[in-house]
Amino acid sequence: SLTSVTIPDSVTTIGDEAFYDSDSLTEVIIGDGVTTIGDRAFSGCSSLKSIVIPNSVKTIGGLAFYDADKLRSVVIPDGVTEIKDYSFAYCSQITQIDIPEGVETIGKYAFYECKKLKDVSLPLTLSSIGESAFAYCETLLSVVIPSNVTSIDNSAFGSCSKLKNITINEGVTYIGESAFTGNFFVKIFFRCACNPKTIFAKVYCVYIFF
Secondary structure, rough: OEEEEEEOOOEEEEEEOOOOOOOOOOEEEEEEEEOOOOOOOOOOOOOOEEEOOOOOOOOEOOOOOOOOOOEEEOOOOOOEEEOOOOOOOOOOOOEEEEEOOOOOEEEOOOOHHHOOOOOOOOOOOOOOOOOOOOOOOOOOEEEEOOOOEEEOOOOOOOOOOOOEEEOOOOOOEEEOOOOOOEEEOOEEEOOOOOHHHHHHOOOOOEEEEO
């Protein structure tokens, strides 16, 4: 059974479902020629612990690493502009995500149930955070929403039970229903002009406006 893969520099695209459900695969090294990782390319790779994604990669498909639940860390290349829907959902062992400058959108459920994710730094280029993008990231402690973000969709940070501080900067004009619901005793610092009546974080939240 396949345990390790090195993709040569001559390859430019890892196709949709290329390694789908390869449950014995533990390590992947992607060559510098690859520009695209297709949809569901490594979805269900339940033993995958390590992957090196080169800066040549510009597109990471939807559900690309869905349920790769042994994957511990990911560095997203500088050329990626979008983290698509469900890309890293259910990667329950990831502790840190490096999202580079240049990323503009984080899709719905992108990091859903990354239960050990403690630290995420959002780039200044980010403009929108999708529905349930970080929901059930149960060890996430704090988040700073950059000033270019205009929308935080429904349940984006819902049920992040250890989340203590959220800073929302001045660009935000829309915050979806239940965006922060289920986060007990979280403090939300607003530096935006949005109406707090549009916030649906109903459970034990402390709002501080300045």
